[in-house]
Amino acid sequence: MKHLPTLVLAAAATAALAPIAVAHFTLMEPASWLVENNLGDPQKLGPCGGTTPNPGMPSNAVTKVQGGQKLHIKVKETVYHPGHYRIALAVNARTELPPDPDATTRDSDKGPWSVSTPISSPVKPPVLADGLWQHTSKQADPWETDVTLPNINCPHCTLQITQFMAEHGYNKDGGYYYHHCADLAITADASKPVDKAWPAAK
Numbered sequence: 001m002k003h004l005p006t007l008v009l010a011a012a013a014t015a016a017l018a019p020i021a022v023a024h025f026t027l028m029e030p031a032s033w034l035v036e037n038n039l040g041d042p043q044k045l046g047p048c049g050g051t052t053p054n055p056g057m058p059s060n061a062v063t064k065v066q067g068g069q070k071l072h073i074k075v076k077e078t079v080y081h082p083g084h085y086r087i088a089l090a091v092n093a094r095t096e097l098p099p100d101p102d103a104t105t106r107d108s109d110k111g112p113w114s115v116s117t118p119i120s121s122p123v124k125p126p127v128l129a130d131g132l133w134q135h136t137s138k139q140a141d142p143w144e145t146d147v148t149l150p151n152i153n154c155p156h157c158t159l160q161i162t163q164f165m166a167e168h169g170y171n172k173d174g175g176y177y178y179h180h181c182a183d184l185a186i187t188a189d190a191s192k193p194v195d196k197a198w199p200a201a202k
Contacts, residue, residue, distance in 0.1 A: 025163055027180040028142060029074035031061035033158075039078045040180065044173035047097045047160055048181035051173050067188040067195075068151035073144065075161060075180075080138040082166045084119065087129045087147055089184075090158040091199050096126055097160050100177045105170075114168045114176040125150070125197050136166075150195035154186040157201075 026032075026040035034042070034049050034056040042056045043049045050056040065071055073087060090096040105112040119131035133143040159182045168176055188194055 024079040025075050025077045027075055029072050030063035030182040033059055033181050033183045035059050043178045043180055044171055046100055046179050047094050049179050062183045062185050064185045067149055067186045068192045070146040071149050072146055074142050076142040081168055082136040083164045084134040085132040086162045088126045088160045089128055091154050092202050094158050098126055100175060103176045110169050112170050114166050117164050150198045151188050151192045152186055152195055152198050153188045154201045157184040157186050159184050
């Protein structure tokens with residue numbers, strides 16, 4: 001993977017004068033662990049979506065995958081906002097997922113306004129990819145990539161996709177981030193060594 005900048009730059013100054021916009025995205029692949037509407041809601045709360053008044057309805061979807069192989073990720077930004085995405089994996093509990101990085105903000109007449117946030121480069125467990133799909137303009141097509149899964153046995157892994165929103169006001173449930181997750185059942189490839197950088201499933 002190409003090395004990415006350590007910070008996402010703010011959008012153009014004209015965007016800073018726009019009213020607060022609410023960014024949204026849907027998790028198209030793998031299947032989301034929550035039932036999402038056409039905008040991807042509910043998705044604000046970390047680490048895996050929902051909101052305070054609406055924790056969401058589990059989809060009960062579990063994606064079975066092979067360890068050491070590539071997993072296709074596909075998301076669609078349904079309401080545009082500049083920013084980028086991060087992908088992480090928890091083996092035993094969602095508490096293993098990394099916290100949302102602190103955002104650099106500036107003052108505005110509507111309160112704190114997000115400018116940038118650190119991007120991990122290179123990534124290390126539990127992060128699989130960071131700084132994905134950096135953008136400052138709307139894209140109609142879905143964002144897609146492949147990430148290589150660790151070669152582990154993990155019957156109840158959680159794959160997390162987070163969206164950092166630049167030029168955005170603070171929201172009480174998710175700060176400057178939106179969150180989606182997918183439940184994975186990973187079976188290690190017996191022809192390859194088990195990846196010791198990741199914890200063993202309990």
